[in-house]
Amino acid sequence: MIDLKSNVPEGELAEKWTKYRSTMNLVAPNNKRRIEVIVVGTGLAGAAAAATLGELGYQVKAFTFHDSPRRAHSIAAQGGINAAKNYQNDGDSIYRLFYDTIKGGDYRSREANVHRLAEVSRDIIDQCVAQGVPFAREYGGLLANRSFGGVQVSRTFYARGQTGQQLLIGAYQALARQINAGTVTMYNRHEMLDLVKIDGKARGIITRNLLTGEIEKHAAHCVVLGTGGYGNVFYLSTNAMNSNVTAAWRSVRRGALMANPCFTQIHPTCIPVSGEYQSKLTLMSESLRNDGRVWVPKKKEDAVAIQQRKKKGTDIPEEDRDYYLERRYPAFGNLVPRDVASRAAKVECDKGHGVSPTGLAVFLDFGAAIIRYGKSEANKTGVKNASHAKILELGEQVVEAKYGNLFEMYEKITGENPYKEPMKIYPAVHYTMGGLWVDYNLETNVSGLFALGEANFSDHGANRLGASALMQGLADGYFVIPYTIGQFLSKEIRTPMIDSNHEAFNEAAKSCKARIDKMFAINGNQSVESFHKRLGKIMWEYCGMARNAEGLNKGIKMIQELKAEYYSDVFVPGSNEEFNPELEKALRVADFLELGEVMMRDALNREESCGGHFREEYQTPEGEALRNDADFTYVAAWQWEEGQKEASLHKENLVFDNVELKTRSYK
Amino acid sequence: MKLTLKIWRQKNANAQGTFESHQVEADEHMSFLEMLDVLNEDLVSQKKEPVSFEHDCREGICGTCNLVIDGRPHGPNQGTTTCQLHMRHFKNGDTITIEPWRANAFPIIKDLVVDRTAFDRIIQSGGYVAVNTGQAQDGNAIPIEKDQSGEAFDAATCIGCGACVAACPNASAMLFVSAKVSHLDLLPQGKVESAKRVQQMVNQMDAEGFGNCTNTGACEADCPKEIQLTNIARLNRLYTSSMFSTSKKY
Numbered sequence: 066m067i068d069l070k071s072n073v074p075e076g077e078l079a080e081k082w083t084k085y086r087s088t089m090n091l092v093a094p095n096n097k098r099r100i101e102v103i104v105v106g107t108g109l110a111g112a113a114a115a116a117t118l119g120e121l122g123y124q125v126k127a128f129t130f131h132d133s134p135r136r137a138h139s140i141a142a143q144g145g146i147n148a149a150k151n152y153q154n155d156g157d158s159i160y161r162l163f164y165d166t167i168k169g170g171d172y173r174s175r176e177a178n179v180h181r182l183a184e185v186s187r188d189i190i191d192q193c194v195a196q197g198v199p200f201a202r203e204y205g206g207l208l209a210n211r212s213f214g215g216v217q218v219s220r221t222f223y224a225r226g227q228t229g230q231q232l233l234i235g236a237y238q239a240l241a242r243q244i245n246a247g248t249v250t251m252y253n254r255h256e257m258l259d260l261v262k263i264d265g266k267a268r269g270i271i272t273r274n275l276l277t278g279e280i281e282k283h284a285a286h287c288v289v290l291g292t293g294g295y296g297n298v299f300y301l302s303t304n305a306m307n308s309n310v311t312a313a314w315r316s317v318r319r320g321a322l323m324a325n326p327c328f329t330q331i332h333p334t335c336i337p338v339s340g341e342y343q344s345k346l347t348l349m350s351e352s353l354r355n356d357g358r359v360w361v362p363k364k365k366e367d368a369v370a371i372q373q374r375k376k377k378g379t380d381i382p383e384e385d386r387d388y389y390l391e392r393r394y395p396a397f398g399n400l401v402p403r404d405v406a407s408r409a410a411k412v413e414c415d416k417g418h419g420v421s422p423t424g425l426a427v428f429l430d431f432g433a434a435i436i437r438y439g440k441s442e443a444n445k446t447g448v449k450n451a452s453h454a455k456i457l458e459l460g461e462q463v464v465e466a467k468y469g470n471l472f473e474m475y476e477k478i479t480g481e482n483p484y485k486e487p488m489k490i491y492p493a494v495h496y497t498m499g500g501l502w503v504d505y506n507l508e509t510n511v512s513g514l515f516a517l518g519e520a521n522f523s524d525h526g527a528n529r530l531g532a533s534a535l536m537q538g539l540a541d542g543y544f545v546i547p548y549t550i551g552q553f554l555s556k557e558i559r560t561p562m563i564d565s566n567h568e569a570f571n572e573a574a575k576s577c578k579a580r581i582d583k584m585f586a587i588n589g590n591q592s593v594e595s596f597h598k599r600l601g602k603i604m605w606e607y608c609g610m611a612r613n614a615e616g617l618n619k620g621i622k623m624i625q626e627l628k629a630e631y632y633s634d635v636f637v638p639g640s641n642e643e644f645n646p647e648l649e650k651a652l653r654v655a656d657f658l659e660l661g662e663v664m665m666r667d668a669l670n671r672e673e674s675c676g677g678h679f680r681e682e683y684q685t686p687e688g689e690a691l692r693n694d695a696d697f698t699y700v701a702a703w704q705w706e707e708g709q710k711e712a713s714l715h716k717e718n719l720v721f722d723n724v725e726l727k728t729r730s731y732k
Numbered sequence: 733m734k735l736t737l738k739i740w741r742q743k744n745a746n747a748q749g750t751f752e753s754h755q756v757e758a759d760e761h762m763s764f765l766e767m768l769d770v771l772n773e774d775l776v777s778q779k780k781e782p783v784s785f786e787h788d789c790r791e792g793i794c795g796t797c798n799l800v801i802d803g804r805p806h807g808p809n810q811g812t813t814t815c816q817l818h819m820r821h822f823k824n825g826d827t828i829t830i831e832p833w834r835a836n837a838f839p840i841i842k843d844l845v846v847d848r849t850a851f852d853r854i855i856q857s858g859g860y861v862a863v864n865t866g867q868a869q870d871g872n873a874i875p876i877e878k879d880q881s882g883e884a885f886d887a888a889t890c891i892g893c894g895a896c897v898a899a900c901p902n903a904s905a906m907l908f909v910s911a912k913v914s915h916l917d918l919l920p921q922g923k924v925e926s927a928k929r930v931q932q933m934v935n936q937m938d939a940e941g942f943g944n945c946t947n948t949g950a951c952e953a954d955c956p957k958e959i960q961l962t963n964i965a966r967l968n969r970l971y972t973s974s975m976f977s978t979s980k981k982y
């Protein structure tokens with residue numbers, strides 16, 4: 066058993082980070098210039114880290130598989146970013162943000178990391194404003210806020226429905242400035258295929274140049290991964306098509322541990338699947354639940370009529386609608402956390418009350434909000450005795466100002482007008498709380514290998530709250546790693562430049578080349594895409610919104626069989642020495658096949674329900690998640706090094722000194 | 733629906749390119765890229781090389797996808813990226829021509845894939861606020877008028893796809909450059925470096941080989957984010973005034 070040391074500093078929770086920061090080891094400016102750092106990924110975490118480390122004077126090499134660092138999938142985040150600013154004077158505080166995040170994560174995250182996240186959340190907003198991020202503002206010129214699920218204060222900062230885009234462009238521009246200054250060397254279209262370790266320390270990576278196929282060796286004193294999550298293991302997810310687990314997974318194969326891989330977030334409000342050809346799913350921001358009311362028909366015959374397109378949502382009278390979230394969770398209503406909202410939608414659809422031809426959709430209705438806003442707008446603008454049509458017109462204008470681009474996106478995809486008809490939504494895979502195991506310094510169990518943002522596991526427990534992913538990515542990149550990396554690098558000031566001709570690099574490069582040759586040599590009959598789709602279906606069926614031991618055992622077997630078939634019958638066209646997206650996919654799917662099995666093993670091992678992990682065997686009589694704190698208050702970290710027959714489990718016990726473990730209730 | 737596709741195929745930057753015809757069976761609910769997925773699955777099943785095209789988020793925000801469809805960047809729909817275009821806008825029996833962005837500053841890599849790193853270099857030349865992490869004052873210290881902030885946001889929604897360049901008969905990058913110049917100039921945080929920024933970015937744009945702007949307005953018409961021509965006017969004004977207002981030239 067590996068002894069997993071969290072390295073959480075001593076002292077009071079609220080003072081740990083401040084004290085630690087003031088006493089940790091530093092690297093002097095003259096030494097920083099002689100130290101090289103590799104940063105993989107240029108999303109919020111990676112770009113923020115690369116830019117900040119460059120500003121500090123380190124020699125940074127940044128890598129992305131995209132054609133430009135501005136394309137990372139952080140860009141697609143819609144709703145917002147949390148910060149405990151308490152600008153709304155509604156009782157918010159660092160402690161409250163900390164507490165909400167711990168509770169929202171169903172008590173499966175590390176207290177000290179989460180508290181630090183809440184502390185630095187305020188600096189993030191200041192930093193982004195200074196960079197020129199155009200956050201939404203009130204008439205007085207000050208920053209606006211809205212609410213997100215699982216909380217009762219208004220602490221989410223936003224830039225219409227494009228918050229991720231604006232934050233990423235801010236980080237991208239900070240990165241561009243460092244590239245211009247020469248502190249960061251940028252490698253576009255380079256995909257990390259392996260981690261290189263020398264004497265147990267991470268000292269570099271092997272990349273494939275996606276334009277030429279060249280296998281390249283890049284050395285540095287340490288390696289930082291900001292490579293995102295692994296939601297695409299499900300094939301259909303809200304992730305971008307190229308998002309993948311390869312950088313993280315190859316690190317696992319070199320000894321890093323994958324923590325809580327079964328903790329995946331199924332987002333409740335996505336546009337439902339429309340056909341077999343579907344390549345990805347599109348999220349409708351959680352911010353819509355501020356004003357949208359979720360419902361299904363009370364009567365099954367109404368649902369059936371809607372499924373058969375004989376009736377529309379607007380045909381169902383008010384008294385025949387079941388606003389099931391408001392009914393079941395009166396305290397939080399439509400703004401319950403994502404895991405709770407997703408499961409509730411599944412329950413209604415499983416009972417046959419779904420509202421799309423497949424029966425897998427519920428309504429998200431803005432009718433009431435449009436009328437409410439229309440009336441208030443009529444009052445404000447002095448329109449007396451406004452007609453119903455006028456109220457609708459004014460109300461639609463308010464809703465458009467708030468959510469215009471989301472409504473437009475919905476209409477483009479579905480061809481339906483959400484101002485007139487309620488939206489149809491269904492849960493879809495969105496985010497992965499699991500990730501590489503890291504300590505308080507964000508360092509993995511491999512010395513000198515760090516993981517930031519969605520790529521690590523540490524802050525969101527078993528369920529992430531809305532608008533917290535952007536917060537964590539930027540916290541890790543701007544305000545945590547620039548300090549904590551010094552704990553490692555201060556011991557490396559006498560280490561000369563790492564030589565990329567070291568035998569460890571040659572061995573790793575050779576093994577990458579062999580993996581590529583193997584993919585071409587199979588020369589089978591089935592496309593990479595078809596295997597990925599089949600893997601996704603197995604994952605969704607047996608490791609999706611609800612799981613049980615029987616299904617998971619079956620799923621593990623099915624994945625093993627699929628993997629064997631993959632290595633005997635996949636077809637990869639073209640050659641390595643060219644731009645070859647099929648080869649890129651083939652290597653990624655190979656890693657997803659291994660990860661998928663570990664996710665199932667993790668879900669099987671965790672005999673409790675918590676957050677996004679719902680084991681059917683463990684639920685309350687009302688169908689709520691039933692945690693087992695006595696046996697499972699730990700981080701499950703899986704080891705599956707190259708040469709090891711199957712994954713093995715290591716544990717970090719979670720200690721809660723400051724919050725009392727309670728059953729989560731949003732009633 | 734049955735469609736005929738005329739697709740540009742080109743092995744690499746130096747090879748001679750040509751149009752290749754393919755038949756494909758599509759569903760009206762598919763996105764344009766899902767229709768191409770169907771074609772590629774078919775090609776792979778015949779052990780032929782699939783068509784290379786770029787895409788990532790498939791929800792209109794990352795700026796990766798870039799196809800000229802029937803002569804128009806991102807196709808016939810106003811304010812829509814290629815990935816957001818759906819087949820319900822085409823008819824059974826249609827012939828659709830698909831080409832890459834065509835501009836000297838965007839060399840072709842393969843088939844429909846082009847190199848847009850010129851845009852990154854333009855941003856690197858000055859498209860940022862020079863502020864290090866940790867130096868910022870409180871986010872509410874400087875109030876910004878709501879509409880002004882909204883205007884900055886409108887310019888900042890540029891996704892860097894390059895459709896403006898592909899649409900322009902001169903392959904000019906003025907809409908892209910002016911969107912960034914405007915976004916930052918409209919905010920007090922970016923105003924400080926405005927004169928320097930506009931000169932440096934225009935210099936870099938010229939060095940990359942983009943053409944001149946002759947106010948045809950094609951960029952605005954095809955911009956999937958509907959970035960407005962007024963940004964180009966603002967850039968021209970800022971550029972000219974910077975030449976008089978600062979003694980230093982960049």
